[in-house]
Amino acid sequence: MRIGVLTSGGDCPGLNAVIRSVVHRAVVDHGDEVIGFHDGWRGLLEGDHRPLDLESVAGILATGGTVLGSSRVRPEDLRGGVERAREHVAALGLDAVIPIGGEGTLKAARLLSDAGLPIVGVPKTIDNDIASTDVTFGFDTAVGVATEALDRLKTTAESHQRVLIVEVMGRHTGWIALQSGMAAGAHAIVVPERPFDMDELTAVVGKRFEAGKRFAIVVVAEGAKPRPGSMEFETGGTDVYGHERFAGVARQLAVELERRLDKEARPVILGHVQRGGTPTAYDRVLATRFGWHAVEAAHRGAFGMMTALRGTDITLVPLAEATERLKTVPAERYAEADCVL
Amino acid sequence: MRIGVLTSGGDCPGLNAVIRSVVHRAVVDHGDEVIGFHDGWRGLLEGDHRPLDLESVAGILATGGTVLGSSRVRPEDLRGGVERAREHVAALGLDAVIPIGGEGTLKAARLLSDAGLPIVGVPKTIDNDIASTDVTFGFDTAVGVATEALDRLKTTAESHQRVLIVEVMGRHTGWIALQSGMAAGAHAIVVPERPFDMDELTAVVGKRFEAGKRFAIVVVAEGAKPRPGSMEFETGGTDVYGHERFAGVARQLAVELERRLDKEARPVILGHVQRGGTPTAYDRVLATRFGWHAVEAAHRGAFGMMTALRGTDITLVPLAEATERLKTVPAERYAEADCVL
Amino acid sequence: MRIGVLTSGGDCPGLNAVIRSVVHRAVVDHGDEVIGFHDGWRGLLEGDHRPLDLESVAGILATGGTVLGSSRVRPEDLRGGVERAREHVAALGLDAVIPIGGEGTLKAARLLSDAGLPIVGVPKTIDNDIASTDVTFGFDTAVGVATEALDRLKTTAESHQRVLIVEVMGRHTGWIALQSGMAAGAHAIVVPERPFDMDELTAVVGKRFEAGKRFAIVVVAEGAKPRPGSMEFETGGTDVYGHERFAGVARQLAVELERRLDKEARPVILGHVQRGGTPTAYDRVLATRFGWHAVEAAHRGAFGMMTALRGTDITLVPLAEATERLKTVPAERYAEADCVL
Amino acid sequence: MRIGVLTSGGDCPGLNAVIRSVVHRAVVDHGDEVIGFHDGWRGLLEGDHRPLDLESVAGILATGGTVLGSSRVRPEDLRGGVERAREHVAALGLDAVIPIGGEGTLKAARLLSDAGLPIVGVPKTIDNDIASTDVTFGFDTAVGVATEALDRLKTTAESHQRVLIVEVMGRHTGWIALQSGMAAGAHAIVVPERPFDMDELTAVVGKRFEAGKRFAIVVVAEGAKPRPGSMEFETGGTDVYGHERFAGVARQLAVELERRLDKEARPVILGHVQRGGTPTAYDRVLATRFGWHAVEAAHRGAFGMMTALRGTDITLVPLAEATERLKTVPAERYAEADCVL
Structure with a gap:
């Protein structure tokens, strides 16, 4: 299998841990090839990428930032680029693309998925505002x-x-x-x-x-x-x-x-x-698990999905569902904090 | 309502956060009185205790250890003391007792609960080995x-x-x-x-x-x-x-x-x-929520239960169920770590 | 001996470590009595104070803030209060007063010292701008x-x-x-x-x-x-x-x-x-040593002086000298950082 | 100028900061060339080395360990290797060698210096037992x-x-x-x-x-x-x-x-x-200053010397003096800790 990975949106502790985990699982356990697109969607749209082997992800588990670079992108820019994305995916012979990002990225991921590209999303947000997952790394x-x-x-x-x-x-x-x-x-x-x-x-x-x-x-x-x-x-x-x-x-x-x-x-x-900066142990583990399960999903052909934490399990949820609404603080959670007022 | 609280077993970051939360919720929001037993079950068996008001839990949220002291106890010692425990609970006019502790403590809690005492347990273990809760503070x-x-x-x-x-x-x-x-x-x-x-x-x-x-x-x-x-x-x-x-x-x-x-x-x-030492933010929040919900359980008369985390919710599970078996690392979780070998 | 201690000026990690050290050295090793003035100079001017025994400084070594409280004071306010300060010192039978503070506090300390009060200053500043000492705690x-x-x-x-x-x-x-x-x-x-x-x-x-x-x-x-x-x-x-x-x-x-x-x-x-917040180990040790040596200075009658670090030694320097000028970054130190431009 | 650098002895937080500082100061400010010997003295004895440019030291300031590797060496091994060291220094056209290490390393450095090699030592020890410097990085x-x-x-x-x-x-x-x-x-x-x-x-x-x-x-x-x-x-x-x-x-x-x-x-x-692991800010600054001043010493031809901290200044002391005796805890410093007994 050939897998592409990219990170998009603002900085978030754990991005490198996901990248590393994708490479480890794919290369070591499945014998896959992995390439990384530079600067998020820009890399996919422009075909700017590099191969990712074990050596290229050595020592990045605990580092902040993203070795692939990132960029913010407006959904409308991406909309115009679906065909170019498809061409690069085809030209590179990719069997799966794993975008790691927040709400905007996951919406873009859904757009590409709806257009037929083999996408498995990994949610990322320090804000914890993505529905369908108990929590995301970075938070x-x-x-x-x-x-x-x-x-x-x-x-x-x-x-x-x-x-x-x-x-x-x-x-x-x-x-x-x-x-x-x-x-x-x-x-x-x-x-x-x-x-x-x-x-x-x-x-x-x-x-x-x-x-x-x-x-x-x-x-x-x-x-x-x-x-x-x-x-x-x-x-x-x-x-x-x-x-x-x-x-x-x-x-x-x-x-x-x-x-x-x-x-x-x-x-x-x-x-x-x-x-x-460096992620907490909690975020490193969650990010590592997300990467591992994203590769598994790709191998099972579970496209159009996103990894999610539910309780202690990593599951898959449809991208469609994931980007439907923001996860806000419910009244009963806010009430628990009342005691500290 | 009058509530007794005690901490038992080994040190665990977050014990003080639970105690503080119990006092805050009970005293501020319900107008309850709270007393703390010294050194775990020993305090209950010997009637060694002190009142806990807001001032007595000021500044302890982020501190390690337990302001109430702790001790390890053998279940058989407690078995012989059920009557004494009952007498002290009656003499002190307690409507609920909240023991905070690990597997041994929760087994003892069940023993007292089975004997008719109004118990709401709070699980504690750095080892994360208590079934029925996704995780406990300290871990x-x-x-x-x-x-x-x-x-x-x-x-x-x-x-x-x-x-x-x-x-x-x-x-x-x-x-x-x-x-x-x-x-x-x-x-x-x-x-x-x-x-x-x-x-x-x-x-x-x-x-x-x-x-x-x-x-x-x-x-x-x-x-x-x-x-x-x-x-x-x-x-x-x-x-x-x-x-x-x-x-x-x-x-x-x-x-x-x-x-x-x-x-x-x-x-x-x-x-x-x-x-x-000082608990992580994660453990402080979980401990605080456990304390809050233990008080709520007491007010609802949900005795013989233990607070538990399920996903993002705090729920109650029967003490009987909680102490049935250890939660061990399942094969699929261990497999996720394979990639790092 | 009877010793008064006060903290003045902005917050600085290590203040409590000095207070604790003064009390430990004075009470345990010399059999002295120590009182603490509340809220810096205000406490001295108004005679607002409490006794400080071993119990009252237990557990404060690693805590931020100051258990005595602090306040900012304008030198001119203090000038008008020299007589009141003298009266309180006499009434309390103090043999020494140890003010802990920054530039403003040390200037005030000098004022009182010049007026004949038995003062030993302890310098404090996170800015490291006090001349005559290599460094102060908090920095x-x-x-x-x-x-x-x-x-x-x-x-x-x-x-x-x-x-x-x-x-x-x-x-x-x-x-x-x-x-x-x-x-x-x-x-x-x-x-x-x-x-x-x-x-x-x-x-x-x-x-x-x-x-x-x-x-x-x-x-x-x-x-x-x-x-x-x-x-x-x-x-x-x-x-x-x-x-x-x-x-x-x-x-x-x-x-x-x-x-x-x-x-x-x-x-x-x-x-x-x-x-x-909590001071680094470095600051805790320096603050502890300053407190220890301030008590020694008081016992040797070395008034009008301030503790200072010179190399690895704690020495005493005249308050007059200490408050003469700010310690600024010299050109050669700035040059060392050139390499990182 | 051509400068060789090596790290020897046990791990010590700040080694990489020295290496980086040597390269920055030498390359950027003096236009020098720097090479790094691998695994301490072994690299010098066997001529095992690589060039060190700005890129090769990027991102290492805050990392533990040493990018050059290290090894422990017995002085007698080095004694037999003086000629080989001299040959490699000559063959590589080195104008200065900067060994970074503890007591054993500095003794070896002195041996080579006495044999006429252009050595500037940088002291390193987490134990703080090197005389002639107030403190070393790592401690x-x-x-x-x-x-x-x-x-x-x-x-x-x-x-x-x-x-x-x-x-x-x-x-x-x-x-x-x-x-x-x-x-x-x-x-x-x-x-x-x-x-x-x-x-x-x-x-x-x-x-x-x-x-x-x-x-x-x-x-x-x-x-x-x-x-x-x-x-x-x-x-x-x-x-x-x-x-x-x-x-x-x-x-x-x-x-x-x-x-x-x-x-x-x-x-x-x-x-x-x-x-x-990662050095404290204090150790990073001290290590950076040591590296900076070691390069300056090399340019001034101050060989046979070691960088040292005296008060707030970095000075040079003869290697001979530096390795004469261990710096032990003096009685008066130990006495300061008495108050905590």
Whole structure:
């Protein structure tokens, strides 16, 4: 068998572990050949690739980034390129293509699959917002990095007697905010799924000070927004890809909380550190298993599918189903964090 | 409601997070009173306890150990104490008792539950060997610590051109060995579930050297044993509790591999570092959720049950079912690690 | 002997280690009594304090923050309070006062010492800008946190083919930028001591891209400024204490580099994570030694002095000398980092 | 200029950072050529080497191990090889050779230097036992790893109500034991420089239990020995190189303390994890500076010298002086740790 693999979208700890696992399983156990496309879909569209043997994936299991490079792509660009993709797949004699990526990538994968190409997707997102899988690799690392930062920030907030508003990743979903906030014992957690009421948030934080506490930590997902009318809020608009721009919610919340509570409040924006660097053991194992099972799926001809974690098992789900909707934080999960408010 | 809580058995990262979560949920959200028994079952049998309010669990979320203390207990000791336990529960006016512990603790919990006491168990084990739950807190931390050690040992093994045999925890099951070995890219993983053939293991490691590699890492669970007749092997016997004593499998393997391969081989025994200290974010969240749901179960009168993770949900399973059998590494999971041999 | 101790100024990993060490040395080895003033100088001025025995410092060695609380104080406030400080010292029967703090605190300490109070200072700053000591505790932790972040950011910069401008602490000196930049292999390091020439910086980063590299990491101290005329630059003005306000140099640099290089450039502001949380082993040892030697100095009557590290020895230097000038990055140290440009 | 570089002796975090720094400084700033000898002195004796350009050292700054390989060599082997070394140096047209290694390596370096070869040494040891330099790279990482392990072990010792005897590296000197023991707040620190009295050690640990504490942590350097007559002690003898063999002091201490105190006591042997893996920021900076200054020394013709840290400066000291004696823990440093007993 000849298998092509590519990584697409933003950085995510575990990408290299998937690539390595695909190569190990395919080459060692099946005697396959593997090639890697450079810079995601661009490599497939332009036929830019290199062979991947065992040596080329040595030592990459624990490294961040992707040895294949990545790029963001707009679905419409890919739509125009289906024929070129098909030609390159044919010319290279590929029996399967394994794209590793997030929501956009999986939508593109479905497009190609619907057009008849032999695709097995591997989901990737630090945001944990892909439905049909319990979790994806990268998320545990992001939560770990955010939690470690929160652990550190707590002592400073206490020493300085401040409210710290810590902004973590999550444009559409609050998973990182929820998990890191629970893990670090944040005093309030604000997620995009539930527009916050500024009066209520002020009350929660204010109650801590009334109870004699000298600091508070609020974790807020970057995509969180106030309930309309709850406070003046400046949105960031949208960028050229139609993605919402950074609104600076932590900064705006800090100004507002400081004004309302008459306590020093400061924003901290964790930013890119959440999405790079060495993956946690959890993410390495999950990524390795995804790669292993993607190769198995290819050998079984289970195309148009995506690897997924369900409980402790790796299963396959249709790409169609996987990209239907975002996985948001449900009310009952958010309720579990109530106890830490 | 009045709730008693205790921690029993060996140290496990996340115990304090459960205690804190029980107190938060019970006191803040339900207006309950919570008392903590000292040193596990001993505290219940002797009525040694203290009240647990919010202040008494402040700052413990991320700490290792248990603020309540722990002890190991033999089931037969507890059997004789059922009446005393019942008396203390009655005298203290407890509506529920939440024991947090491993296999032995949960068996004891079942004993008391069968005797009519209002018990909700919370499973705990770094070994991940409790059936009926996908995973327990403590395991992710143990795997993380072992993986970090393996990451470090790799460069030394390479510089010194050695085989390192790294012994991780796991007397009866190989979960820590499997996950940390996969996460760190070990070249062989040896688990108790599958007695190893010394010839086969020698061949696997030897093949690496024949291929020009200069080192190898073997991860071995402490309870692993050779296939009978495969090599001379000295067992550790049993201790006063009937538990198997430490056989020193890594040390024995190192001697044997060095002899057979004529390469320097050294044992490294990670030991207790795997079971102490601050829990990972993953374990803190799981522990917090277990505590939250144990309180909910108590309020719903769901006694004789144990909290469990199934997929992304916390559910309840009968204590009877939970303690029936050990959860061992199944063949298909072990096969996934084959690619790294 | 009766000894008072206080912590003043911003959070700094190791404060608790000093407090603990003072108490251990004084109480255990000398049979002294120790009291702690709350919230820095405020506690001394208002006589707000508590006794510190062994139990009260148990378990704090590795924790961030300060169990005594802290506050920022303006020297002029303290000037008016010398008499009150003297009265409280007399009323409490203190033979020595050990203030732990940064430049401002040490200036205040000198003021009190000049007024005849028995002061032994302990220097503290994550910025490493106190002259007369090779280094202070807190700095190693700050550099470690920044380096770990840079390690993570590198893979993301590479995956996204971007220039990342990473802003680290350092209003007046570039020590954190220099050390973390060297440790992480940054491609340019910008410090306040040497106003940067925007053309030169653009050239350095641009050369990497010309050489076929796909990303660059620039580390910039928050207080860095361009050479006048080198680019338009908006300063942050000054706050109520006369301190310069945050100018957002990373953000301004990112905009300018993106414009000049036609490459995506993004700012990352590490912020408060650098100054909180558990100290490194290095900082714990240094802080412990400082505390030990401060007590010794008090017993020898060496007042008006400050503990200092010189090579591997802890020595005492006059407070007068210690607060004379900031320790800036000398040209030859900056030159050593040239190799990483 | 043409410069040869080699790494010799045991693994030590920072070796790759030195190699990279030598190449960066020499190639970029001086336009030199650099070659690397494989596997330490063996490469020089056998003329086994490869060119080192910028690409060949890309990405190695933060990695453990050595890209050049290493080997242990007996001085007498090298003695017979001086002529061969001289021939290879001449044949390769080398103007300088930079060996990076520990005590044995530096002695060998001196031998070659005395024979007229142009040598600039770079000291390396995780043990911190090289005189003439305040500290060497690798030590900070080793102390950090040991401290993190001790942090974890503390909670387990407490939960299990045990004495843990933690054995750290240090055959001849107790630096790692001293620093990690101070950093983690160990209750006793046992170093080779001061043979321990078993009665005294028992008393120190016993006093903790009498004071109501439930656990104790003893840190012991692997080379520590009891005062003669103080307890029965089995030494490990010597190996083929004349080095003392591992005596298992922690194991012997655990047995003896358990017997004397009637408390569970367990040995934990940290082993090789202390000497591998990614270096701390401190070690990366020190290693980078050593490499930079070694190249400068070569260009100034300062042969027969070794780089050294004195305070905050890198200086050069004669190899003769550097290898004269081991740097042991002086009594006054050990006394500073008394407060933690």
